[in-house]
Amino acid sequence: MDELPWNRQRLRSNNEWLLLEQLRTAGPCSRAQLARDTGLSKPTVSSALAALRQHGLVREVGTVAPGRGRTAVLYEPDPTAGYVLGIDVGRARLRIAVADMSGKVLSRKDVANRARTATSLAEVVAGAVNETLAAVDVPPERVVHAVLGSPGVFDPEDGRVHYAVNLPGWGRAGLLAEIRERLGGPELSMHNDANLAALGEYAFGAGRDSRLFVYVLVGTGLGVGIVSHGELFTGAHGAAGEVGFLPAAFGDPAAGSSRRGALEEAVSADAVVRAARERGMSGRLTAKRVFDAARAGDPIAVTVVREEGERIALVVAAVTAVLDPDVIVVGGGLGGSADLLLDQVRAALQRTTPLRPAVSPSELGDDAVLLGAIATALRVARPQVFDRRTPTGR
Known part of the structure; x- marks a missing residue:
């Protein structure tokens, strides 16, 4: 008998969470519609909604008159119950956004990343975050959770970011705690930026409804994010998809195979610039x-782009052979030139492998990491807000 009150409280809490999630996925509903959709009784729905x-x-969001029946009140999750932050840290730019509990982005800020040390970068991130929150009058204490995406893999055991070769000093101990x-x-x-880009594209872009989806991020660096049935696959140590560390199969094998990150050096924005200079293009x-x-028809540039497409195709072919995805999305800085690259990628795939995944451009562009x-x-935040505001949580 001692456990009975706890069980009743837990049951009420479970019912409240069920209704909250139903409203989140189905949109505004009346009490009668919620009862039909969840199988809960109308008195139970009324009691749970009152508690929520x-x-x-x-919150109430309007009314509807169902035929000849009485006017019914419509309910929706209150988007102001809390807020979240997304932070995208790249070598060239920082992108910050604050969103409410519905996922609506309320304010965002994009700034150039001119920091030369990890400490100065942490200062720039904090300053941009404060400006983004102030723009919509959201105090920091109302933000339930913030997610920072960057190159590399964060190891919670030693508190360091590993493999972020494009961000000097980013791997020092205590950096995340300092930013926090x-x-x-x-x-x-x-989180790793390619992983977040994959989640963003799966949730909002070209990866929707795929069973096994791969996002290939080609920009300053090279990375792969893998989403299987809606969940990230990160490997035993969080480094799944760090394909930039594979040995390169291009150019001088002796020069590339001995260097860590050889494939990233061969398939990235810097590689495009380097190849163009070697072939005679000049200027900044x-x-x-x-x-x-x-695009304008410059013969050197056309050749450089064709060769870059062929190199990306080899990355896509290798990923396809290992993972057998149904969709591969090419994004990142170079993904913005998919109109030129993807024809080369598809043609090279025809020559190199019998496997034929759908290869698509990113629908989110530069916002993929931020939205992820x-x-x-x-x-993370939605169940935390529920647990904090209800007496027993779930």
Whole structure:
């Protein structure tokens, strides 16, 4: 008999969570519709909705007149129950966004990354976050969870980011704790940028509804994110998809195979610029300028882009042979030139492998990592908000 009150409380809490998730997935509903959809009785639904309203987790959003019946009140999850942050740290740019519990982005800020040390980069991140929150009057303590995406793999055992070769000093111990302290409020977790891009594309873009989806991020670096049935596959140590560390099969084998990150050096924005210079292009070159020149018909740029497409195709072919995905999305900085690259990728795949995954451009572009961070933060924050606001949680 001592456990009976606890069981009743737990049952009520489970019913409240069930209704909250139903409203989140189905959209605004009346009490009668919720009862039909969940199988709960109308009195149970009414009681649970009253509790959720009291805790600030749902709100009335309007009314509907179902035929000849009485006007029914519609309910939805209250998006102001909490907030989340997404932070995308790249070598060239930082992107920050704050979203409410519905996932709606309320404010965002993009700034150039001119930091030359990990400490100065942490300061820039904290400053950009504070400005983003201030723009919509969200105090830091209202942010439930923040997710930071960057190159490399964060190891919670030693508190370091490993393999982030493009961010000097980013791997020093205590960096995540320092950023967390500077933010002054939310819990903070760090994730690999390709993994977050894959989750963003799966949730909002070209990876929707795929069974096994792979995101190939080609930009300053090279990485792969793998999503199987909606869940990230990260490997035993979080480094699954770090294909940039594979030996390169291009150019001088002796020069490439002995260097860590050889494939990343051969398939990246820097590789495009380097190849263009070696073939005679001059001036202040960037990968974007090389691709723009290829669109304009410059013969050197056309050759460089064709060869880059062939190299990306070999990456895609290797990933396909190991994982057998149904969809591969090419994104990142070079993914923005998919109009030029993907024809080369598909043609090279025809020559190199009998496997034929669908190869698509990113639908989210430069926002893939940021939106993946928001989606990941929401998955953490929503149950936390529920647990904090209800007497027993789930």
